[in-house]
Amino acid sequence: MCDTCGCGPEGEAVLRRPGEGSGHNHEHHHHAEGGGHQHLHGENGDGHAHHEVHHHAHEGRAGRKIGMEQDVLRENNLLAERNRGYFEAKHMLVLNFLSSPGSGKTSLLEKTIPALRDVVPVAVIEGDQQTTNDADRIGALGVPVIQVNTGTGCHLDALMINRAVKELEPADNSLLCIENVGNLVCPAMFDLGEALKVVVISVTEGDDKPLKYPYMFHEADVCILNKTDLLPYVEFSAETCRENAMRVGHDIEWFEVSVKTGDGLDQWLDWLKTRLERR
Ligand SMILES: Nc1nc2c(ncn2[C@@H]2O[C@H](COP(=O)(O)OP(=O)(O)OP(=O)(O)O)[C@@H](O)[C@H]2O)c(=O)[nH]1
Ligand SMILES: [Mg+2]
Structure with a gap:
């Protein structure tokens, strides 16, 4: 449950048992009556896992909360469209x-920026809860970069990008890379005005992740499977992961790379260069 973006609206909990559905259909929504909400309670006193669903009827509470979340997202979407218009007017390609x-x-x-900086001007917005570690790493490449620290927030939003872009003043015809906060859930809900969402998944995370986090993989235009150099050491099927990603994001572009060894990076870079030319 995230209080900042309200990504876990109470009363929308979906309760499943093993084998009940694929995880990306939203059957079995248990809507509590009267705008109430549900709690899942864990272990009981004698150590047995004991799940109980309590329905509380706090009149209108969940209703107001969902209303607020919709307002937050609507406001974000409006500002994201303004960002998008600005990026398009400047012939920029923006990747999230x-x-x-x-x-x-x-x-x-x-690895991507040094390969492209002779082709286009590149700028970066880094999103993290704390530290400028990532901005420092990108700054070392000599490209303009701004770090957005979200504090308790778990995602970037369109207003943060709007403000960061005013600071950054990216060049016309440039490539702007936005690195979102590491989180497979909330950032999927927040349009920033980007042209493409690029989701990175690594082989240590499990090949079922696209099914367990379907919103992210549904929203993504590109999926990059990283750390393929580790495949011999983990139980992970790249083919299964690709199939799972395709099940929730039907026309997702798929790349398999090892950033460490450089394996597969050429395909990704060629594709990106083509996108830059088409722009
Ligand atoms: N073996 C291996 N390690 C990698 C590869 N790519 C990245 N790593 C390592 O994975 C760790 C995390 O990499 P980062 O690039 O910081 O990951 P990130 O997604 O930016 O992380 P956050 O910004 O914290 O969400 C680092 O120790 C990298 O060296 C790869 O292809 N193979
Ligand atoms: Mg990072």
Whole structure:
């Protein structure tokens, strides 16, 4: 449950048992009556896992909360469209990089930017809860970069990008890379005005992740499977992961890379160069 973006609206909990559905259909929504909400309680006193669903009828509470979340998203979407108009007017290509923490977003940028900077001007917006670690890494490449620290927030939003872009003043015809906060859930809901969402997943995360986090993979235009150099050491099927990603994001562009060894990076870079030319 995230209080900042209200990504877990109470009363919308979906309760499943093993084998009940694929995880990306939204059957079995248990809507509590009267705008109430549900709690899942864990272990009981004698150590047995004991799940109980309590329905509380706090009149209108969930209703007001969902209303607020819709307002937040509507406001975000309006501002994201303004960002998008600005980017288009400046003939910029804007990519939003998303993943769980540590999948290799910054590492991928460290390889992507040097390969493209002779082709286009590149600028970067880094999103993290704390530290300028990633901005420092990107700054070392000599490209303009702004770090947005979200504090308790778990995602970037369109207003943060709007403000960061005013600071950054990216060049016309440039490539702007936005690295979102490491999180496979909330950032999927927030349009920033980007042209493409690029989700990075690494082989240590499990090949079922696209099914478990379907919103992210549904929203993504591109999926980059990273750390393929580790495939011999983990139980992970790249083919299964690709199939799972295709099930929730039917026309997702799929790349398999090892940022560490450089394997597969040419395909990604060629594709990106083609996108830049088409712009
Ligand atoms: N073995 C291996 N390690 C990698 C690869 N790519 C990145 N890493 C390592 O994975 C770790 C995390 O990489 P980052 O690039 O910081 O990941 P990130 O997605 O930017 O992380 P956050 O910004 O914290 O969400 C680092 O220790 C990298 O060296 C790869 O292809 N293979
Ligand atoms: Mg990073």
